[in-house]
Amino acid sequence: MKYPTTTQGVEIKYRLDEGIFKLARLKSRRNTNTINVTELQYADDNAAVAHTHAELQQSVDNFHAAYTCFGLTVNKAKTKILAQPRPGENPPATNITMDGTTIECVEHFPYLGSILSTQSTSSKEIENRLQAGHTAYGRLSTRVFKNKGLTTHLKKLEQFHQKKLRAIMKIKWNDYVSNTAVLERANVTSIEAMIMKHHLRWSGHVVRMEDTRLPKKILFSELNAGDRLRGRPMLRFKDQLKKSLKEANIDPNTFEASAYDRNEWRNKIKVGTDLFEENRRANLVAKRQQRAERTKQPYS
Incomplete structure (x- = not known):
């Protein structure tokens, strides 16, 4: 039997040394590997x-x-x-x-x-997850959230949006309860902090993989052909990862070394995301106070 020839696929170049964010290192031909996916x-x-x-x-x-x-x-x-x-x-x-x-x-x-x-963005994914959240809430509404004989443990509802938290806790719009207060009452973090936590945990998981694993090669790679568009290009996974590390007060230069120790990495993520959430809520409170002060000032 004559087997068909293989296709070229998508060619990427990668290096597993000197840091994930140092893309200039991929220009070296001596230490850079190339594979076809x-x-x-x-x-x-x-x-x-x-x-x-x-x-x-x-x-x-x-x-x-x-x-x-x-x-x-x-x-x-x-x-x-x-x-x-x-x-x-x-x-x-x-x-x-x-x-x-x-x-x-x-x-x-x-x-x-x-x-x-086809848009290569996460907009459809976010829309799908929000729709799944609405559907799940609707199915549980009568038997759980509106059942006065049950107590609600809100930590299990972290994937729901602020609107669902207000509905669960029976907080109406005219109660004038801020988003920060809702999260504090529910004892949950913001969606942004949740995404950051999962983002960092997954990245550490990939770093700890064997060097032969394809996900690790892709994380440490870039496309071998093609140019990014002029102007402000779309953020890559590594761009968002670096941003998350900085917001969690984790040094991107020592990120890989820390991620190799699973327990140390999880502890750093917890401390970092807690700090991010604390700063985020403090900024929201400060902005709300500034808006309140501006409304009190008389017009000239």
């Missing part, structure tokens, strides 16, 4: 990645040939195509086929619990 596998799911239409068609043909060789079949109805263009550009037209069947091209697609979209 052609597929991302997880359990029985598989994502094929490519830069061009021709490469993606070849990758799909390769998958179909490999599955057929082992007596397996691909569920064509669940297979989707998602094209992610550069910011400001329209998605390219795609016509990918598998064994004579045209694969549907979609604007967003659920994968591994997240929503991938």
Whole structure:
């Protein structure tokens, strides 16, 4: 049997030394490694990645040939195509086929619990999670939140928005209770602090992975080809990670060394996110006081 040739995929260059935020180090040819990412596998799911239409068609043909060789079949109805263009550009037209069947091209697609979209942003993911929160609250409303015979442990409701916390605690808009006071009554942190905590914990988890793991290589990498647009570009994962580290009062230069010790890293995250939340609430109180003082001043 003649096996089809492999596709080029998405080429990245990476180095696992000298720090994750020192991107200039990737210009060195001697110490920089280059790999082609052609597929991302997880359990029985598989994502094929490519830069061009021709490469993606070849990758799909390769998958179909490999599955057929082992007596397996691909569920064509669940297979989707998602094209992610550069910011400001329209998605390219795609016509990918598998064994004579045209694969549907979609604007967003659920994968591994997240929503991938053509815009390459998290807006669709945030919208989906908010909708899931509304749905979950609606299902529990009668049996839990409106049941006077049950007590509510609000720490289990951290994923809900400020609006849901107010509904659970029966705080109305005309009660004039600030968002900070709602969080204090509920004994939970802000959504921003929650995201920061999970962001830092996941990054530390990837740093502790073996050097052969693909997620670690990607975290320490950048694309080998292509330029970012002029003006203010979209923030990368590493840009937001560096911002989170600074806001949590963690030195980005020693981030990796700290993350290798799991217990030390978790302690730093807790202390850092608690400090961030404390400063965030203090700033909100200060701004509210400033607005109140301005309203008291007479007009000249």
